[in-house]
Amino acid sequence: MKNLLGKIAQPSKAHGRPDEGGIELQKTPLELPDVSGGTPCRVKVDVAVRLGDKVLVGGWSTGPLKLALQADGAPIATTETRFVRADVVAHLNLPKETQTGFVLMAEATPGKAVAFSWGAGKNRRGEQELVLKPASELTDDDSGLLGPAASLLTRQMAPHTPEWREAITRFPVAAKECADAKSYIEAAHVIRGTRHIIVVGWLVARPGMQVWGEDDQGNTYPLESSYRLVRNDVHQLFGALFGASARRSGFIFHAPATGTPTTFHIKALSEDGVHLLAEAALAPLSEDPVTFARWLFGVGAGDEEWTRRVGELDAPLLSGMIERARAQWDDYPVTARVCGKPLDAPEVSIVVPLYGRVDFVESQMLAWVRDPWIREHAQLIYVLDDPNLVAGFRPLAEELYSLYRVPFMWVWGGVNRGFSGANNLGAQYATGRHLLFLNSDVFPRGPGWLKCLVEVLEARADVGAVGPRLLFADGGIQHAGMRFIWLPEHDVYVNEHPMMGLDPALDRRTGVVDVPAVTGACVLVRREDFDRIGGWDTGYLIGDFEDSDFCLKLRAEGLSSVYLPEIELIHLERQSMTALGTEDFRSKVTLWNALRHQARWRTLIESSMGAAE
Structure with a gap:
């Protein structure tokens, strides 16, 4: 420490700069x-x-x-x-x-x-x-x-400006623990490919305390923008010191990073200097939307305000990630192969995405070969949407054609694109005036069904989408049109399949029935209408709500969706969502998609079934 007193000087010349006989206050008391x-x-x-x-x-x-x-x-x-x-x-x-x-x-x-x-x-x-x-x-x-x-x-100073950053670097590191702020980092990650950071933990501070995030490269981050979570455990520990603010002390913070940081710190400033409240290494985290969602949805799993959280945190994060993943699709080479001689001018192109299994293809081939109208008027396109299927499907395709002599095309897009992306890819290779989107686990009960769907579409200019009745393998109704219902516990509309599981005899509707939406498992549309609405929306997570979104896009163009109860196909119950993880994760995926769906279409949803109560 400097000599504080030195030789006490008496005031001889106290004005202006000191001369040889003056007092230099910056040197002498x-x-x-x-x-x-x-x-x-x-x-x-x-x-x-x-x-x-x-x-x-x-x-x-x-x-x-x-x-x-x-x-x-x-x-x-x-x-x-x-x-x-x-x-x-x-x-x-x-x-x-x-x-x-x-x-x-x-x-x-x-x-x-x-x-x-x-x-x-x-x-x-x-x-x-x-x-x-x-x-x-x-x-x-x-x-x-x-x-x-x-x-x-x-x-x-304006926080996080160069002037502010310069100031905080000039204050000393505090030697003692901060009494007015406490924090802990539970997870810290850099998202691969995006260079965004995401930090999870808890933070409590007294009013007026300046607290911020800082990486090892000197970049600072305003933690005020964090999404806040209720943390009863922290409140029990620090409620007496920090009051009610300790209850909502959990946080999830994310921001773009500058450079390549490896460590994240939480700091606070007091009159003792700069306190290091918490620090953690930034571990890499996958930018794959599903992998990231599985991690993100597990953070704050008991959040009592999940709907608010999706809008403020999960939707912006995941939507951007999904969009970036979709933007990369054009970089992948597409493989397209034709087995047999296709029709020159088909009435309908049937697009069937394949994911996880291909054994249903032969069952569908048995239906195609027995339906003269399909053989004479339909182009068949199978879209492989699973890299694990490609090698085995090459010889299988040749074998199926040699057995059934039904011409078809198969396409592999180089990457998994999901239900909507696979449908859009198949549509790029479709030459028919109409497009039928069909799941691989949907099977006709007899010939002539597709012709009936086409006749309705051609007879009704006001109709944009036509769907049949789908039955479970046991004969119960799986799909008889879709409608929207309100879930007050989540403040959101979701899709409902009325009459699901009931005996078809209980559905007394006949002819062409107007419905709010039809399932994407089997839906016929005009090619020109498909192009006008921009195809299937690829912004949903994993799946779900894409078909109702598709129908609402048509409705926005003045085109309705109809259901034909007298045309029946079998639809085996879908297992893909079950394979994705826990029931909690699947529920959150559904809610995430439902909230996105509602944000896009609430007005049309309510006009189709009445305002929410």
């Missing part, structure tokens, strides 16, 4: 005798620094002195912070609680001469021009002397 014979006042400037437009002057004084700053000889608004200087108190044998330390702060345009002024009564005044250090030359001792003004200084 100045003693101002009391005219009444009492204890003299003393003052010393230990550090004077410029931070942009801000000037900070730190030192100590005793007695009733009034301190201020001037710029080019004129007084400027000065903020004074007082605190205990234990070193001064010890040297001068003063009471321990005496606040001898000071930090003055003011704004002064660079280039102006800054002077320190003091006053002790009516006739005892003086000022002295200061030599200001640039912030880059501050020593640790200097920073320690300015620490008590750190919060005051940084509050006057």
